[in-house]
Structure formats: structure tokens, C-alpha cells
Amino acid sequence: MKTRGLGRSDLEVSVLGLGTNNFGTRLDINAAAAVINECQTQGINFLDTADVYADGLSEKFLGQLLTGRRDDFIIATKVGMPWEDGSRRGGLDPAYIGRCVRESLHRLNTDHIDLLQLHLLDSRVSVDDVLGVLGQLVDAGLVRHIGCSNFMGWELVEWIMAALHVGLPPFVSIQTEYSMLTRDAETELLSACDRWQVGLIPYRPLAQGFLTGKYTRGGVPPQGTRLALQETVRRKRETAENWVAVEAVVSLAEEKACTPAQIAAAWLLTRPQVATVIAGASTPEQVRDNTKAVDVLLTPEDLEVLDKSLPTIPGGAVGAVELREQLRGDKDPSNRREPRRSP
Numbered sequence: 001m002k003t004r005g006l007g008r009s010d011l012e013v014s015v016l017g018l019g020t021n022n023f024g025t026r027l028d029i030n031a032a033a034a035v036i037n038e039c040q041t042q043g044i045n046f047l048d049t050a051d052v053y054a055d056g057l058s059e060k061f062l063g064q065l066l067t068g069r070r071d072d073f074i075i076a077t078k079v080g081m082p083w084e085d086g087s088r089r090g091g092l093d094p095a096y097i098g099r100c101v102r103e104s105l106h107r108l109n110t111d112h113i114d115l116l117q118l119h120l121l122d123s124r125v126s127v128d129d130v131l132g133v134l135g136q137l138v139d140a141g142l143v144r145h146i147g148c149s150n151f152m153g154w155e156l157v158e159w160i161m162a163a164l165h166v167g168l169p170p171f172v173s174i175q176t177e178y179s180m181l182t183r184d185a186e187t188e189l190l191s192a193c194d195r196w197q198v199g200l201i202p203y204r205p206l207a208q209g210f211l212t213g214k215y216t217r218g219g220v221p222p223q224g225t226r227l228a229l230q231e232t233v234r235r236k237r238e239t240a241e242n243w244v245a246v247e248a249v250v251s252l253a254e255e256k257a258c259t260p261a262q263i264a265a266a267w268l269l270t271r272p273q274v275a276t277v278i279a280g281a282s283t284p285e286q287v288r289d290n291t292k293a294v295d296v297l298l299t300p301e302d303l304e305v306l307d308k309s310l311p312t313i314p315g316g317a318v319g320a321v322e323l324r325e326q327l328r329g330d331k332d333p334s335n336r337r338e339p340r341r342s343p
Contacts, residue, residue, distance in 0.1 A: 001043030002294055006275045007172035007199035009145045011114060013074055015269055016290055017046030017276040019203065024057025027282060029064065036065045038284035040072060042291045046276045048175075048201070050078035050119060051104050052090075063109030076115035076173075076201075077104050078149060080122060092122035094133035101137055117147040117175060121155060127162050135168040147173030147201075153188030160196050171198060173275065178202035180249065180267055180306065181210060181242050183313045190273050199275030202268050206261055206279075210237040213250050213260035217243045241311040248309035258296050265293035267306060 003012040018039050023032045039047075049058045059077060066073055079100045082090030089096075104113065116137065118130070137143040148156065148171050156174055163170040174193065178185045179202065193200050206212055209226050221227035227234040246260070253260045268277050281287045298306075 001045075001291065003045075004275045005199070006115070006145070007147075007193075008170070008197040009115075009172040009199075011074055011145060011172075013046040013199075013276045014044045015274075015276055015294060016044055016265065017048055017076075017201070017278045018044055018287070019278040019280040020047060020049045020058045020062065021053045022280060022282060023049070023061040024054030029061055031282065032061045033065050034284050035281050035287055036062075038281075038287040040069065042287060044287070044291070045072065046074050046076065046278075048076045048203075048278050050081065050117075051100055051107075052078070052081040052083050052119070055083050056103075056107055059104055059107035063107050067109060070110055074114045075108060075110065076117060076147070077108070077113055078117040078119040079104070080119040090120070092118060092120075092125045092130050094125070094129050097130070097133050098137070101142060105142065112141060113143045115145050115147055115173060116143040117149045117173070118151075119149050121148075121151055127159060128166070131159070131163050131166070131168045135163075138169050145169070145172045147171050147175070147199075149175035151176075153192040156189070156198065157192050157196060160198070170196070173199040173201055175201045175203055175278075177204045178268065178274075179205050179207045179211065180245055180264055180310050181207040181237070183310070186313050190271065193273040198273075200271070200273045201276055201278060202274060203278045205268055205277050206264055207237060207242075208233050210242065211246060211249055211260055211264040213246075213253065215246070217247070239311075245306075245310050248306060252302060252306065256296060258292065259289065261289070262293040262296050263298075263306075265290070266296035266298050267303075269293070270298055270303065 001014045001016065003014055006013050027035065047062060049062060051059060062075065079097055080090055080092050101113065101116065105111065134146050138146065146169055148159065151174060156171065160170040174189070176185050176189060182204065185200065190200065192198065214225065215221055215227060221234065227237065249260045249263050253263050265277050265279065268274050279290045281290060
């Protein structure tokens, strides 16, 4: 498996990573073990989890499954999201971050986290205070590098500048939703990543399954799929613009004798800012199928055809704000501002 450097860090990550938010929910420990084993076989070393996934079970599964082979993988986890069972309130209070990291280390059965990411921006806390506790965790050897998730470009830059100003570790990565159908990152985030040496980690690369080719215009979504089960997702994805893009992807996949999903991942990997693409998998077969995207060559002519079919880029990077509002029920405009700086 090919690797890329993760921003300004010393981490070399596989260009395809594994998302483990289905560990402990749709996948039991045996199914998760089969997926991890295949990842190791295929050379996938980047594992993305979060303390909130399955209320800690995702991390716990990884802790069990990586025993004896911890050094073969890069573990990226997150902190700050409220837990579904109500036992964790979320947020980025420094004391809360420290507690969550210690609990994550215990569940992961490891003495260090390779990449700790702030899951959501929290406007109630001081940037300096959060950076301070993150710096302490790095100095203590509990965390190797820090990153963020669901920040807008200007927020990413503000936090990096604040860290560099006081000599604290800056973010080396950012996770954001990015696919051929969700291109908010192209308004400002890609250029910010270039300027500040930040590795971009796209999630939802298949636009919640819409780029897999399993859906057809005017057709009924297959039973059990996300579009069949979630009406809000169906309304969001089934637009005229998106159908044009999907049909172009399916056509190109047929021409290249690969899958639409592989085209979608290969398209993201043409972006030099992208360090690794997070792909989910429920079976070893899916892992093997995902890895074939690395061998898909998109020519300049292919990219031109695809670009002409893709939805227009929105006028502003609103995706991160919308996500924070959905997750927190947060409609207070004041929470769209940069978190407070210490006096």
C-alpha cells in the first residue's frame, strides 16, 4: 500500500485508511477482527476511531485486536463529541480532554495515541487553554500528534497560528467531509492545508453510499441501504446535479473496469493535500475492494470529464457549521465564532 506523509508530522499513513465507527455496532469482535486482519495484509496502517463510536466499544475492540501488533498501525482517535448514552457531555474543557484521553488509552490498551483529533469546535473554551493541555499530553508522551475535525479553513489557521505563537504543537491534520458531491473543502480548506502543512483526511468519500453505483435515478433504493432507511439523507443526495455526477462516475467505472467507489476514492487521491481517505468496511472482501482504488489511474481527460459533471462548489464552507448545529442542536450564532482566547 502506498503511503503519504501526514502534514508536518513524522507519520507515514497508508493512502487508504479504515474507519471503525461500525465496530461495536454493526460488527461484533469477530467480524472486526477479520477486517483488521485484512487491513494488515493489504498494508492499511491508518485506523480512525473516536471515543464516542459505539460509546467506547470501537476503541475497546481495537485495543483487543491490536495486541501484539500495535506498532504495525497508526491509531487516530477523537475527543469532544457527546456520547449517545449520555454518560459523556462532550466539549473541549481541558480537564475533560485529559480525562477522555486517559480513558481512551485504557480502552485502546496502549501507552500512546498517534493522532488525537478535536472532534468538534467548542466556542465555550479558550483556544490557549485547549492548546495548553494538548501540549502537555504531547510532552508526556501520551499523544504523538494533534489534529482537528469539522473545522472551517479560517478556524484551522487561527488555531495553528495561536499554537505557533506560544511554541505549542500545531495541528498536523484535519478531517472533513469531502467527496465529489461535497466539495466545501475546495473553497478555502485545501489552500489552508497547503500553506500550513496540514494533511487532509476526507470522510464520507462515497457521499453516504451515493457514489457506490447501487442507486439509480428514478429507482427505489435497495432495502436496508442508507437511502432506504434515512429520508433526510435521501432528500439531501437525490438532486438533479448529484444524479448527473453519479451517472458520469458509473460510466467511467465501466470504461475502466472498476467500481464507482474506486473512482470516487481515486479522485480524492488526485488531491495532493489528501493524506489518507477514510473508507469503512464490514468484511475482508470490502477491504480488498477498497484497496483497488490505489491502482485506478485517472488521466487529465478523465478528470476533465468528471469535473464537468460534478455539482458546483458552494459559495462558502458551511459544512462544518451545519454539522456542529446538527450534533449539538446549537443554533446560537455566537457559537460560530472562534473560541475565546485567554486574556
